[in-house]
Amino acid sequence: MAALLTDVAKRAGVSLATASRAFGEPDRVAAATRDRVLAAAAELGYAAPSNVAGRTFGVIVPDISNAVFAALVKSMQSQAWHGRHRMLLSDTNEDTSRERELLTMSRGIDGVILCSPRLPAREIRDLLGGTPMVVINREVDATTCLLLEADQGLRQAVEHLAALGHRVIAYVNGPASSWANDARRRSVEQAAASCSVEVLAIGNQEATVHGGLAAAASVAATRATAVIAYNDLVALGLRSGLRHLDIDCPGDISVIGIDDLDVAAASEPELTSVRVAIEHGGSLALELLIERISGRPSAPGVIRLDSQLIVRRSTAVARVRDASLVSRLRP
Numbered sequence: 233m234a235a236l237l238t239d240v241a242k243r244a245g246v247s248l249a250t251a252s253r254a255f256g257e258p259d260r261v262a263a264a265t266r267d268r269v270l271a272a273a274a275e276l277g278y279a280a281p282s283n284v285a286g287r288t289f290g291v292i293v294p295d296i297s298n299a300v301f302a303a304l305v306k307s308m309q310s311q312a313w314h315g316r317h318r319m320l321l322s323d324t325n326e327d328t329s330r331e332r333e334l335l336t337m338s339r340g341i342d343g344v345i346l347c348s349p350r351l352p353a354r355e356i357r358d359l360l361g362g363t364p365m366v367v368i369n370r371e372v373d374a375t376t377c378l379l380l381e382a383d384q385g386l387r388q389a390v391e392h393l394a395a396l397g398h399r400v401i402a403y404v405n406g407p408a409s410s411w412a413n414d415a416r417r418r419s420v421e422q423a424a425a426s427c428s429v430e431v432l433a434i435g436n437q438e439a440t441v442h443g444g445l446a447a448a449a450s451v452a453a454t455r456a457t458a459v460i461a462y463n464d465l466v467a468l469g470l471r472s473g474l475r476h477l478d479i480d481c482p483g484d485i486s487v488i489g490i491d492d493l494d495v496a497a498a499s500e501p502e503l504t505s506v507r508v509a510i511e512h513g514g515s516l517a518l519e520l521l522i523e524r525i526s527g528r529p530s531a532p533g534v535i536r537l538d539s540q541l542i543v544r545r546s547t548a549v550a551r552v553r554d555a556s557l558v559s560r561l562r563p
Contacts, residue, residue: 290345299491305321380513432456435447448477
């Protein structure tokens with residue numbers, strides 16, 4: 233695959249924003265730094281996209297109130313500013329019919345970044361026609377796809393729980409239409425199988441605090457001594473719901489989230505979470521889109537960004553579940 237601006241920035245030892253300014257706004261970069269960026273570009277065979285200043289691109293997300301998508305959009309906007317590109321932001325509100333209409337309406341702009349689409353992959357490419365596109369967290373044929381994978385971090389999470397003595401864990405599913413949810417559940421199940429840990433699946437929930445609250449009674453009624461939730465918001469809602477049932481975290485049940493939002497470290501107890509590459513993913517998605525708009529796209533394919541488990545105080549050594557925790561939920 234052809235070198236990207238992120239590769240140049242890494243080779244030159246500068247931020248992505250500085251590398252971008254070295255090409256688009258050279259007067260704003262120190263001469264020595266600019267020379268270092270240009271030398272790295274020459275070594276890697278990178279050619280800056282031409283005639284792409286002032287482009288208009290769309291970003292479509294399923295829920296802008298979700299902090300993950302807010303962080304993605306912020307990193308895209310920061311990167312777009314250096315090239316003076318214009319962003320049009322749309323929120324589908326988890327509605328596939330709205331997503332379908334927004335994709336159709338986007339045909340007249342320069343390009344689209346589609347985040348965690350809920351439509352089937354086979355529909356997405358047809359709806360946009362020939363408009364350049366980058367898709368985040370879904371594999372779509374004939375376009376560039378960027379996956380903010382949790383696989384590595386989830387393997388670490390299951391191994392962490394197994395080392396603490398947990399032999400039965402629950403996984404709280406996110407939205408049924410979420411590609412990421414299916415991938416995350418499979419990762420948990422595969423890691424659990426290799427660690428001789430049993431996984432109990434809890435039904436699909438909204439990707440929100442309310443979704444976690446709704447799942448609390450179902451989790452409490454199982455034999456699980458630990459839970460991995462679809463994301464941090466679900467994990468935080470779940471923990472609150474368990475607290476209302478007089479179930480302690482991590483004393484009775486350990487809880488792990490995914491995304492590592494700022495609120496994870498600020499909650500009480502601090503939430504153990506799988507950190508995914510949100511900020512890097514947003515800026516890289518825009519860079520890939522500008523490459524496609526410029527007429528020199530790399531071959532369509534899948535780019536995977538790794539994850540890492542961040543251990544905090546919401547996980548602890550497994551304790552035998554008191555039968556009264558379950559019996560109190562029964563009539």
